[in-house]
Amino acid sequence: MVQNNIEKTSDTPMQRITNSELDKLIGVKFPVLDHGFVMLVDYMGGDSSIVQAARVSYGSGTKTFREDEGLIRYLMRHDHTTPFEMVEFKFAMRMPFFVARQIVRHRTVSINEYSARYSVVPDFYYIPEKDDITAQSATNRQGRDSEKKLPNEVVEWFRNSVTEHSKDSYSLYEKALESGIPRELARMVLPLNYYTEWYWKINLHNMFHFLQLRIDPHAQEETRRYAMAMAEIVKIAVPVAYKAFEDFSLHAVRFSEKESMAVKDMLNGASFEDSANRNGLRLYKEDGTAFKTGEGPEFIQKMERLTKRNMLRV
8 A cells, every 4th residue: 555655734735716706707608799608617826826835935824815815916016027937727718710820829738629520619700889880090010000990891791701701611521521521621721700609718927927818908809808808817727816917917018128228318307309310229210200109109109108108209
């Protein structure tokens, strides 16, 4: 018989950390887009798990909530990330293929996706709402400009065309299956607006990294909605850690060395434009027009975010 020599001490947790409010959400589908959802399947740990991991080297002792909160905030602002990895979430999600391809770029997760080689793809496809169909952004080459509206006839043409294309593609898919074409080949006729499903497991450190990128206004709107749905669940699971994430990461502004020097010049009385130009943050082209991309425009965005005013000369 194998003898268990692991010693249990008073500091060793004997019970699973639970959250009664979070327990109520397990199995609840949070609707996203027209046919999608985010659903919490399971979780491990909470704010106390982060504190416990951080103090493991010298024992937990008796600490107040304020001390625990201070420790979590210290860990967050000094990038001590390992204790946050003690908390995990497992989600079930349904999303369009093009959204899934954005989310799957986060390789620090465990994913098991619905197999269209093994099963028939359900007849669910995504059609954007009218207000979500706007023009290509002039400053964000991979996104749309939510303020730049397209003519109604263009929006209606696009929605109707996508609907018709989706239906025709699924009819072809069904006909291919009925004709004996294997599922792994037949699936290639389906457009990217069809839905897939997966289980998605991630620890809190990587969850915060995911949210940092996918809640950002520059992220694709459809992907942002999935991130925001998950964020609402994470807030309930780790309210202290999530507030620290908001304060030190999500809503914080980070400056490069050039930007820091420009801000220093501004504090010493120099104008915004002089400070930027002096430190290699070019704002204007040789013909006098403003740059739309690059370090200069990004510096403008950061300063406008802080000051809530237009930093460029008119």
